[in-house]
Amino acid sequence: MVDVAREAGVALRTVSRVVNDDATVGAELVERVRSAIAALDYRPDERARHLRLGVTGTLGAAVRQLSHVNPVLRAVERAARAAGLMVLAASTEDDEKIERHVVESMCRRRFDGILLEPIGADHGYLVPELAAGLSLVAVDRPVLGLEVDCVLSDNVAGIETAFAHLVAHGHRRIAYIGDDERIYTAQERATAFRACLRAQGGAADAMIHTGPIQRERIHRALESALSGPSPATAVITGNATLSVETVRWFRDHADDVAIVGFDDSELATLLRPDLTVVAQDDAAIGDTAITMLRTRIAEPATPVRKVTVPVTLRARGSGETTPKRP
Amino acid sequence: MVDVAREAGVALRTVSRVVNDDATVGAELVERVRSAIAALDYRPDERARHLRLGVTGTLGAAVRQLSHVNPVLRAVERAARAAGLMVLAASTEDDEKIERHVVESMCRRRFDGILLEPIGADHGYLVPELAAGLSLVAVDRPVLGLEVDCVLSDNVAGIETAFAHLVAHGHRRIAYIGDDERIYTAQERATAFRACLRAQGGAADAMIHTGPIQRERIHRALESALSGPSPATAVITGNATLSVETVRWFRDHADDVAIVGFDDSELATLLRPDLTVVAQDDAAIGDTAITMLRTRIAEPATPVRKVTVPVTLRARGSGETTPKRP
Numbered sequence: 041m042v043d044v045a046r047e048a049g050v051a052l053r054t055v056s057r058v059v060n061d062d063a064t065v066g067a068e069l070v071e072r073v074r075s076a077i078a079a080l081d082y083r084p085d086e087r088a089r090h091l092r093l094g095v096t097g098t099l100g101a102a103v104r105q106l107s108h109v110n111p112v113l114r115a116v117e118r119a120a121r122a123a124g125l126m127v128l129a130a131s132t133e134d135d136e137k138i139e140r141h142v143v144e145s146m147c148r149r150r151f152d153g154i155l156l157e158p159i160g161a162d163h164g165y166l167v168p169e170l171a172a173g174l175s176l177v178a179v180d181r182p183v184l185g186l187e188v189d190c191v192l193s194d195n196v197a198g199i200e201t202a203f204a205h206l207v208a209h210g211h212r213r214i215a216y217i218g219d220d221e222r223i224y225t226a227q228e229r230a231t232a233f234r235a236c237l238r239a240q241g242g243a244a245d246a247m248i249h250t251g252p253i254q255r256e257r258i259h260r261a262l263e264s265a266l267s268g269p270s271p272a273t274a275v276i277t278g279n280a281t282l283s284v285e286t287v288r289w290f291r292d293h294a295d296d297v298a299i300v301g302f303d304d305s306e307l308a309t310l311l312r313p314d315l316t317v318v319a320q321d322d323a324a325i326g327d328t329a330i331t332m333l334r335t336r337i338a339e340p341a342t343p344v345r346k347v348t349v350p351v352t353l354r355a356r357g358s359g360e361t362t363p364k365r366p
Numbered sequence: 367m368v369d370v371a372r373e374a375g376v377a378l379r380t381v382s383r384v385v386n387d388d389a390t391v392g393a394e395l396v397e398r399v400r401s402a403i404a405a406l407d408y409r410p411d412e413r414a415r416h417l418r419l420g421v422t423g424t425l426g427a428a429v430r431q432l433s434h435v436n437p438v439l440r441a442v443e444r445a446a447r448a449a450g451l452m453v454l455a456a457s458t459e460d461d462e463k464i465e466r467h468v469v470e471s472m473c474r475r476r477f478d479g480i481l482l483e484p485i486g487a488d489h490g491y492l493v494p495e496l497a498a499g500l501s502l503v504a505v506d507r508p509v510l511g512l513e514v515d516c517v518l519s520d521n522v523a524g525i526e527t528a529f530a531h532l533v534a535h536g537h538r539r540i541a542y543i544g545d546d547e548r549i550y551t552a553q554e555r556a557t558a559f560r561a562c563l564r565a566q567g568g569a570a571d572a573m574i575h576t577g578p579i580q581r582e583r584i585h586r587a588l589e590s591a592l593s594g595p596s597p598a599t600a601v602i603t604g605n606a607t608l609s610v611e612t613v614r615w616f617r618d619h620a621d622d623v624a625i626v627g628f629d630d631s632e633l634a635t636l637l638r639p640d641l642t643v644v645a646q647d648d649a650a651i652g653d654t655a656i657t658m659l660r661t662r663i664a665e666p667a668t669p670v671r672k673v674t675v676p677v678t679l680r681a682r683g684s685g686e687t688t689p690k691r692p
Binding site: 145149 | 423424426431432433434435436437439440443447452453454455456457464467468471475610613614617632633635636637638
């Protein structure tokens with residue numbers, strides 16, 4: 041900057057004001073500084089600038105898994121881009137340690153704000169960051185134990201709708217194949233499913249299978265739910281990956297079982313029959329998350345909000361077959 | 367840091383040395399500084415620290431689309447994590463302007479290095495960044511016109527293998543449904559396909575359909591290739607998304623056309639018949655990219671390398687049917 045000031049024949053603080061888009065600098069001075077910057081190929085170091093301004097034009101997104109299909113992240117990127125913000129994202133792999141490392145690193149980089157798909161129950165590490173002014177919005181899952189903005193899907197209504205849909209098509213023995221219950225959404229969906237079973241007066245334990253997203257675990261769960269003296273005639277799957285693994289297993293082992301999946305995906309309309317799903321409103325979740333985060337950044341004292349976005353049943357064929365077995 | 371020094375009763379530069387893990391500081395002094403840091407809840411600003419050290423422990427990845435399935439990004443994240451590095455990724459959406467914005471922003475953040483899936487032909491904006499010491503490795507596509515490390519798949523061998531496989535199963539009229547040829551891989555694959563057609567002595571134009579990844583465009587291309595007096599009896603698709611859209615169209619419009627897809631995916635083993643693919647070695651690409659980038663960071667004067675990773679044909683059923691029409 042000293043070189044730029046010398047080249048332009050202006051004071052150092054004039055260069056600083058031009059670099060920081062200070063509107064009070066006269067047009068002629070701006071032009072002289074810009075020419076000097078071009079002549080010297082001077083590029084301001086964003087870290088040094090942010091250190092002063094505290095604004096980076098960048099949001100961090102700490103999500104479960106970057107390299108998977110993630111329609112919410114896609115919607116978040118779109119909404120951010122429309123607002124002139126860039127999203128830098130990292131995977132937490134649903135690992136508490138990685139989440140903490142990623143979020144703390146984003147905090148130290150002074151991103152304008154962070155979107156987090158939280159994992160685990162202990163988010164104590166966020167307390168000092170929030171106290172120090174971190175703008176944070178939780179997506180898909182709340183930050184348990186802390187007052188943090190969040191945008192969630194209506195998991196309970198989703199499971200209730202899927203269950204009622206299968207009951208309406210004559211199913212009485214409905215199994216649930218779910219994700220690991222240490223994840224909030226998995227726990228909420230499984231709990232809603234248990235409540236449906238109880239309301240129906242059905243036997244619970246053999247019908248609920250939650251655990252990690254591992255092919256063998258999922259296939260064993262399906263084998264268990266669909267065998268024995270009272271096999272399930274329909275299955276609800278707890279997310280898109282579980283739907284994929286369930287369809288994979290059905291292909292070789294069952295062709296008469298109804299299925300309703302949580303989460304829509306590209307796959308849903310490639311199968312025969314097409315997959316009936318409870319679809320989350322990804323675009324609404326992404327837009328809401330970005331709007332909430334921008335509000336939080338602009339007005340840090342805004343009261344904390346929790347927004348629940350409705351889900352929709354999309355009947356496509358796989359959830360409308362009647363039980364083949366009595 | 368001044369407060370920490372006062373609390374610990376040491377010189378300011380001792381705090382600085384402890385914070386920067388200087389091994390020459392005595393254990394007793396380290397302990398006093400650490401206690402003071404804990405007592406004051408002092409957290410060093412990573413930007414300020416990196417400004418001095420020039421090392422961030424973070425790699426940037428500028429990829430086509432974050433929220434899609436991206437096995438190479440997954441492998442890159444794994445290899446980076448194994449090396450103690452974090453990956454912060456952003457989408458370029460295959461848009462030259464966004465690519466430039468993302469990469470320049472990453473440069474200003476002084477990431478240790480950047481992995482780039484380059485789009486477009488003009489990468490002049492990288493010249494000053496490379497001159498200023500940017501460590502860059504191109505993945506999947508080279509940076510045309512610049513000497514930059516890159517790791518590619520063997521696109522030519524992949525197309526030749528797929529073509530020869532279909533010819534060996536009796537096909538003589540083979541169509542190619544490809545991506546937009548302004549993307550390097552798309553151009554390389556389409557060129558290899560044209561060479562195969564020429565070698566076979568076949569008519570080219572009606573058989574090659576490249577363009578943007580848009581459902582309507584792809585379905586129109588299939589309709590054109592599979593109709594008329596000499597319809598294709600087999601199709602090669604240029605990437606995983608094109609395979610999905612082709613299978614979607616086949617489902618309703620054709621059940622007697624062989625298909626070999628470029629890129630393996632989860633979908634491939636959910637269909638009937640399973641999808642025969644030319645699979646890229648994602649793990650090898652990810653590992654190689656991280657290794658090259660770490661070498662480039664550690665030894666900036668290392669000669670530029672271009673690594674081509676072999677591909678493998680996985681015969682699963684869809685590419686082994688014989689022509690139903692003469």
